[in-house]
Amino acid sequence: MKFLGLMLAAAAAQAHYTFPRLVVNGVPEDKDWSVTRRTKNDQSKQGIENPTSADIRCYTSTTAANVATVPAGSTIHYVSTQQVNHPGPTQYYLAKVPAGSSATKWDGSGAVWFKFFTTMPTMDNNKQLTWPGQNSYVTVNATIPTDVPDGEYLLRVEHIALHMAMQANKAQFYLSCSQIKITGGGNGTPGPLVSLPGAYKSTDPGILVNLNAIQASAYQPPGPKVWSS
Numbered sequence: 001m002k003f004l005g006l007m008l009a010a011a012a013a014q015a016h017y018t019f020p021r022l023v024v025n026g027v028p029e030d031k032d033w034s035v036t037r038r039t040k041n042d043q044s045k046q047g048i049e050n051p052t053s054a055d056i057r058c059y060t061s062t063t064a065a066n067v068a069t070v071p072a073g074s075t076i077h078y079v080s081t082q083q084v085n086h087p088g089p090t091q092y093y094l095a096k097v098p099a100g101s102s103a104t105k106w107d108g109s110g111a112v113w114f115k116f117f118t119t120m121p122t123m124d125n126n127k128q129l130t131w132p133g134q135n136s137y138v139t140v141n142a143t144i145p146t147d148v149p150d151g152e153y154l155l156r157v158e159h160i161a162l163h164m165a166m167q168a169n170k171a172q173f174y175l176s177c178s179q180i181k182i183t184g185g186g187n188g189t190p191g192p193l194v195s196l197p198g199a200y201k202s203t204d205p206g207i208l209v210n211l212n213a214i215q216a217s218a219y220q221p222p223g224p225k226v227w228s229s
């Protein structure tokens with residue numbers, strides 16, 4: 001058993017990932033961590049297991065040098081350093097930079113984040129729940145809403161690995177935040193707005209969950225509803 005445990009630990013370590021590069025309409029940022037803020041797990045690739053920790057917001061203590069221009073309606077995704085091989089949802093959030101601050105400085109604090117995209121699982125032939133984008137080397141595509149107002153934002157991607165999530169604080173969060181400027185947007189009022197940390201609890205049914213015990217349609221992605229304009 002000890003040997004098996006070590007092997008599983010090694011496999012899990014290899015399976016971890018970061019999202020260092022934003023891709024907008026097929027064009028990646030110039031180099032890793034140039035508009036995307038370098039995460040604390042750049043080297044270790046470790047996920048976050050406590051969804052109430054401060055790291056759940058952007059997993060970083062630093063900012064990036066640049067800001068990416070992103071037309072509303074753009075298709076975006078992230079490059080992953082490793083295969084996103086664990087089952088679990090991918091979600092995208094935006095937070096508008098307040099007047100007087102800038103995307104290269106702002107920390108994303110307060111009830112400012114809205115979700116604009118999430119994914120739901122299907123049951124595969126082996127009766128395993130699988131999610132869109134699983135086993136890919138990029139995160140799933142999402143569209144920046146066309147009604148979102150122009151301005152600077154933090155864009156946050158998150159993949160929640162649920163293979164161990166039947167135990168409390170064993171879901172693993174992999175995430176990045178990028179500094180973007182949305183152009184050509186609309187007059188929508190995005191919401192509901194949540195804070196990070198704050199939006200998630202360890203006991204949320206989408207975080208503390210046994211994937212072998214639920215139907216695909218019963219899965220509840222954690223956090224607020226997706227904004228619909």
Ligand SMILES: [Cu+2]
Nearest residue numbers: 012013015016
């Ligand atoms: Cu892993």
